[in-house]
Amino acid sequence: MEGITNIGLGYLSAALGAGMVAWGAGLGISRIAAAACEGIARQPEAAGDIRISMLITAAMIEVIGLIGAVSCIMMALRT
């Protein structure tokens, strides 16, 4: 167990964090896209409103992913 150092653990956690944040953001935005596609399929004349709502909520959830990724990058660059 001598090979495991604090710096190694720091890098490991940063990489794991970035990966898991990508997983969460991907799941969230894919659900939005699925619901939006279903809504447009049911009512094609509401496509404009649905598209705007989809873009806004996708950007909001994507930012949570970006916050996690930027925190992981900060941690990896300062280790």
Add this chain to the structure above:
Amino acid sequence: MNILNSLSNNLLYLTYQGHEVAQHAAENEEKLGDVVLHHIGDTHEFEIFSLKLPLPEFEFFGIDLSITKHVVMLWLAAVLVFLVFNYGFRWNRMVPKGKLTGFFEPIVVFVRDEIVYMNFGKEGKNFLPFFLTVFFFILFMNLLGLIPFMATATSNVSVTGALAAVSFILIHFSGIMRHGFFKHWRNFIPPGIPWWIGLIMLPLEIIGTTGRSFALCIRLFASMTAGHMVILAFLGLIIVLHNIFVGLFSVPAALIVFILEIFFAFLQAYIFTFLSALFISMTYHGAH
């Protein structure tokens, strides 16, 4: 057959040479993280084609007010917004004429109809200058960051923090101006609940407004910073691996992310303005 053999031999030699160079130069080379931070972060000099122009640094009672690259970008965006909307929007007739006006007029009408009038109704005319300024200022700052040798001012957390602070001040100030000082805080509590629940709810709602402004700040900052970081990471991968054939995959990927960045510049400006309008209209109209 001979040509293929010699070509593959050359390729193998180039990759092996690259690996050798990497092993030799790994000790005294600057790390990729420092290069990325240097390009995205704020620097005290302005760099054009390896010509470094030092910018004045001065302190004011301990607060660092030196003119850095991001400050120059802020001023440039402000001057551009002023020039475009001062000289592009002067006309004395009903129908606008001219290419600059014709380019920006649909965007102005879009901000007016979809953002301000949708949240405030027709009486939001008083808020139009603020939201138009915020939208075009953020948009110009984001787009200026995509030009080579210029930086994105919004990838500085102080800039987005200041913009979010202005939104926060306007959230409370517009409510106080409209409803009066005590009625504004009373509007956070829904009617018809016991007084002790309202007393606990009021600090939570105030913290909610600060949390929303903080999210506005972080959203803009993280979007702009992450976009540039991805481009720099893709292109830095060529240098880190010391292999030029990584560029065949790296440069198209960086190009696609660049195109996505243009779209994100517009989208983040729109989202900041829209959410600011939403939060301000919530206290302006009295949320409950």
